[in-house]
Amino acid sequence: MSEARIWHGGDLDEARRLFPQAPEPWIDLSTGINPIAYPVPILPASLFERLPSPADHRDLEEAAAAAYDATDATAVVAAPGTQVLISLLPRLRPRSRVAILGPAYAEHAHAWRGAGHDVTEVEAPDRLDGADVVVVVNPNNPDGRLLKREALFRHAEELRPQGGLLVVDEAFADFDAGESLVPVLPGNAVVLRSFGKSYGLAGLRIGFALAPAQMAARLRSALGPWAVSGPAIEAGRRALRDWQWLQAAKSARADDARRLDRLLSPVAEAPLRGTILYRLLETRQAPELFQYLGRRGIWVRRFQYNPHLLRFGLPRMETDWQRLEEGLDGFSQDQKVPELQSSPKEKPRPV
Amino acid sequence: MSEARIWHGGDLDEARRLFPQAPEPWIDLSTGINPIAYPVPILPASLFERLPSPADHRDLEEAAAAAYDATDATAVVAAPGTQVLISLLPRLRPRSRVAILGPAYAEHAHAWRGAGHDVTEVEAPDRLDGADVVVVVNPNNPDGRLLKREALFRHAEELRPQGGLLVVDEAFADFDAGESLVPVLPGNAVVLRSFGKSYGLAGLRIGFALAPAQMAARLRSALGPWAVSGPAIEAGRRALRDWQWLQAAKSARADDARRLDRLLSPVAEAPLRGTILYRLLETRQAPELFQYLGRRGIWVRRFQYNPHLLRFGLPRMETDWQRLEEGLDGFSQDQKVPELQSSPKEKPRPV
Numbered sequence: 001m002s003e004a005r006i007w008h009g010g011d012l013d014e015a016r017r018l019f020p021q022a023p024e025p026w027i028d029l030s031t032g033i034n035p036i037a038y039p040v041p042i043l044p045a046s047l048f049e050r051l052p053s054p055a056d057h058r059d060l061e062e063a064a065a066a067a068y069d070a071t072d073a074t075a076v077v078a079a080p081g082t083q084v085l086i087s088l089l090p091r092l093r094p095r096s097r098v099a100i101l102g103p104a105y106a107e108h109a110h111a112w113r114g115a116g117h118d119v120t121e122v123e124a125p126d127r128l129d130g131a132d133v134v135v136v137v138n139p140n141n142p143d144g145r146l147l148k149r150e151a152l153f154r155h156a157e158e159l160r161p162q163g164g165l166l167v168v169d170e171a172f173a174d175f176d177a178g179e180s181l182v183p184v185l186p187g188n189a190v191v192l193r194s195f196g197k198s199y200g201l202a203g204l205r206i207g208f209a210l211a212p213a214q215m216a217a218r219l220r221s222a223l224g225p226w227a228v229s230g231p232a233i234e235a236g237r238r239a240l241r242d243w244q245w246l247q248a249a250k251s252a253r254a255d256d257a258r259r260l261d262r263l264l265s266p267v268a269e270a271p272l273r274g275t276i277l278y279r280l281l282e283t284r285q286a287p288e289l290f291q292y293l294g295r296r297g298i299w300v301r302r303f304q305y306n307p308h309l310l311r312f313g314l315p316r317m318e319t320d321w322q323r324l325e326e327g328l329d330g331f332s333q334d335q336k337v338p339e340l341q342s343s344p345k346e347k348p349r350p351v
Numbered sequence: 352m353s354e355a356r357i358w359h360g361g362d363l364d365e366a367r368r369l370f371p372q373a374p375e376p377w378i379d380l381s382t383g384i385n386p387i388a389y390p391v392p393i394l395p396a397s398l399f400e401r402l403p404s405p406a407d408h409r410d411l412e413e414a415a416a417a418a419y420d421a422t423d424a425t426a427v428v429a430a431p432g433t434q435v436l437i438s439l440l441p442r443l444r445p446r447s448r449v450a451i452l453g454p455a456y457a458e459h460a461h462a463w464r465g466a467g468h469d470v471t472e473v474e475a476p477d478r479l480d481g482a483d484v485v486v487v488v489n490p491n492n493p494d495g496r497l498l499k500r501e502a503l504f505r506h507a508e509e510l511r512p513q514g515g516l517l518v519v520d521e522a523f524a525d526f527d528a529g530e531s532l533v534p535v536l537p538g539n540a541v542v543l544r545s546f547g548k549s550y551g552l553a554g555l556r557i558g559f560a561l562a563p564a565q566m567a568a569r570l571r572s573a574l575g576p577w578a579v580s581g582p583a584i585e586a587g588r589r590a591l592r593d594w595q596w597l598q599a600a601k602s603a604r605a606d607d608a609r610r611l612d613r614l615l616s617p618v619a620e621a622p623l624r625g626t627i628l629y630r631l632l633e634t635r636q637a638p639e640l641f642q643y644l645g646r647r648g649i650w651v652r653r654f655q656y657n658p659h660l661l662r663f664g665l666p667r668m669e670t671d672w673q674r675l676e677e678g679l680d681g682f683s684q685d686q687k688v689p690e691l692q693s694s695p696k697e698k699p700r701p702v
Contacts, residue, residue: 008402008576013405013406028401033400037399040399045391048555048586049384050379050553050554051361051547052554054362080431080578080579080580081578086575091442111575114572202401202577203397203399203403203581204399205431222438224458225359225434226553227435228431229431229554229556230554230556231580231582
C-alpha cells in the first residue's frame with residue numbers, strides 16, 4: 001500500500017477535488033483535532049532565527065513528563081509530531097511478528113509493513129498473543145475502544161520473555177488519561193503521546209515517545225538534535241504546563257461531543273462511539289451521507305475498511321454547528337422521500 | 352561518543368556556564384547562520400492549528416527544487432531540518448565502509464558510526480577510494496574547502512559499480528552554488544541542503560534531501576507525512592521563491608565576511624578560510640583568545656580535534672561589530688604585554 005493511498009483527515013484539497021461545487025468555507029470535521037486551540041503565545045523572532053537550545057528542548061520534555069505523569073523525565077523523547085515516531089519505531093527492531101489491535105490508525109500497520117515486519121491486524125485483544133510486537137491505540141481511533149491499564153500491563157508481561165515490545169499510541173488520551181500506561185510504564189513498552197490534537201495545534205508538530213532508557217536513546221539518535229522547531233518548543237512547553245486550560249477544554253469539548261451525538265443519533269444505526277474529540281457514526285447510509293454533506297461543504301472522515309462508518313470531529317463556530325445540523329436534518333428529510341412518493345399529491349424533493 | 356559530547360555552535364547556555372561573569376547580552380558568533388534573517392511573513396493561526404496539507408508540503412518541495420536548480424522536483428524530500436536526514440541516511444543502508452572527507456561537521460561521522468557502519472575520516476579527497484559510502488561537506492564546514500563538481504561526479508562514478516553512495520552536504524551552498532551537484536545529480540548521490548543557515552531561520556527547522564527516486568521514497572517513508580510544521584512550510588516556500596532577497600543577502604554577507612577578515616587578520620597565523628557565513632581563524636593562541644572573548648560575552652566556536660582553530664560567524668548589529676573589534680584589539684594589545692614587562696616604566700595590563 002503506498003503512502004498516498006492511506007486516507008487521512010484534514011486534507012481539504014482532497015475535499016475540494018471531490019466536491020468542486022461545494023460552498024466555501026469548508027467545515028472540516030475530518031480530524032480529531034480540538035477546534036478551539038490553545039492560544040499561541042507571542043513568539044519572539046529569535047525562536048524562528050536561532051537553533052533551539054538543548055536546554056529548551058529538554059524543558060519541553062520535562063513539561064511533557066509532568067503533564068503525562070511520567071515517573072522519569074529522561075524517558076521522554078520530543079519529536080516533530082508523533083507520526084515520525086510511528087515511522088521510526090519499526091526501524092529500531094529486527095524483523096518481528098507484529099500484531100495490531102485494529103481497525104486503528106492506519107499508519108501503524110503501514111510503518112511496520114514498510115519496514116519489513118510481518119503484520120497481522122486482529123480485532124480482539126485476546127488474539128494479540130504470539131506476537132513479538134503488540135500495537136494498541138488507546139483510546140482507539142476511530143471507535144474509542146479503551147483497554148484497561150491492567151490489560152495493557154498483562155500484554156507487556158506476556159511479551160517480556162521473548163524480548164517483545166508493547167506500543168501504546170495514546171494520541172487521544174489527554175482528555176481521558178485514566179487508563180494511561182505512562183505512570184506505570186513497563187520496561188518493554190513505548191507510549192506515544194500527541195500534543196497537537198487536544199491543544200488544537202497540529203500544525204506546530206510536536207509528539208512524544210515515553211520509552212525505556214535504551215529505546216529512548218535510540219529514538220533520540222535517529223531524530224538527532226533540533227528535530228523540534230523553536231516556536232513548537234516555546235508554545236508546547238507553555239501549553240503543557242497550563243493544566244487549567246486543559247481541564248476547561250476537556251469540559252467544553254465533552255459538552256460539544258454530547259451535542260454532536262444528539263445531532264447524529266437520528267441517523268445512527270448503532271450506538272455512537274469515539275472520544276471527546278470525535279464521534280463515530282455507523283449507518284448503512286454512510287456513503288450517501290458523505291456525499292450529501294460533501295456537496296454542502298462539510299468534510300467528514302470515511303474509512304477504507306468499512307463503508308458504513310463516518311467519523312465526525314467537533315465543529316468550531318456556532319455557524320458551523322448550524323450548517324451541520326441543517327445538513328443532517330436535510331439528509332434525514334430526503335431519506336423519507338421514497339415513502340412520500342407513494343402519495344400522488346406529494347412531489348418528490350430533488351436529491 | 353555520546354551525542355552530548357559533540358560540540359555545536361549556538362548553545363548560549365553552555366557559554367553562560369563557562370563564563371558566568373560575562374556581560375549580557377552575549378554576542379553569539381558560534382554558528383554559521385545568517386544574522387540578518389529573511390523576514391518571517393505574518394503567519395495565520397491556521398498554520399499552527401491545522402495539519403499541513405500534502406499540497407502545501409509538496410509546494411515547499413517544489414520551491415526548493417526551483418531554488419536549488421533541481422531537474423526533478425519529485426526527488427526533493429523536505430524534512431524538519433537537515434540534521435534528521437543526516438541521522439536517518441545511515442539507517443537506510445546495510446553495514447558499509449564509510450569514508451568522510453574531514454574534518455567536517457561532526458554529526459555525519461556520529462550518525463554513521465551510531466548506525467553500526469565502519470567509518471574512516473580522511474583528510475584528502477584521493478584517500479576516499481575503496482569505501483561504499485563517501486560523505487563530503489561542500490563547501491566544507493569549518494574550513495570552506497570546495498570540491499569541484501567534476502571531482503564529486505568522479506567519486507559518484509567510482510562508487511557506482513559496487514552499489515555505493517555519495518552523500519554531499521551542501522549546507523552552506525546557497526551563497527556559493529557554483530559547484531552544487533544538484534543540477535546534475537548522479538543516480539547514486541544524495542545532496543543535503545539546509546534552509547535555516549542562509550535564510551537565518553534555523554529555529555524553523557527545514558532541510559532537504561535531493562535523492563534518486565528510490566532513496567527519496569525511503570526517506571519520505573522514514574519521516575512519515577507532516578514532519579515539517581505549518582509555519583515552516585509557509586515561511587520556507589516564500590523565502591525560497593524570493594530570489595532577489597537571496598542575492599541581496601549574499602552581497603551584504605560577503606561584505607561582512609571581508610570586514611570580519613580584516614578584524615581577524617592581525618591575530619591569524621594562516622590565511623583566513625571558510626564561507627560567506629563563517630571564517631576560520633588559525634592561531635596557536637586560539638585557546639587564550641576563546642577565553643578572552645568569552646569573558647567579554649563573545650561566543651565563538653572551537654573544535655575538539657584542533658585547539659588552534661576558532662570559527663567566527665558574522666556579527667548582526669554595528670554595536671556587535673564594535674564589541675568584537677574591541678575584544679580582538681584588546682587581545683592583541685595584551686599579547687604584547689610580556690614585551691612591555693621588560694620596561695620597568697610600564698605596568699602590565701590585567702588579563
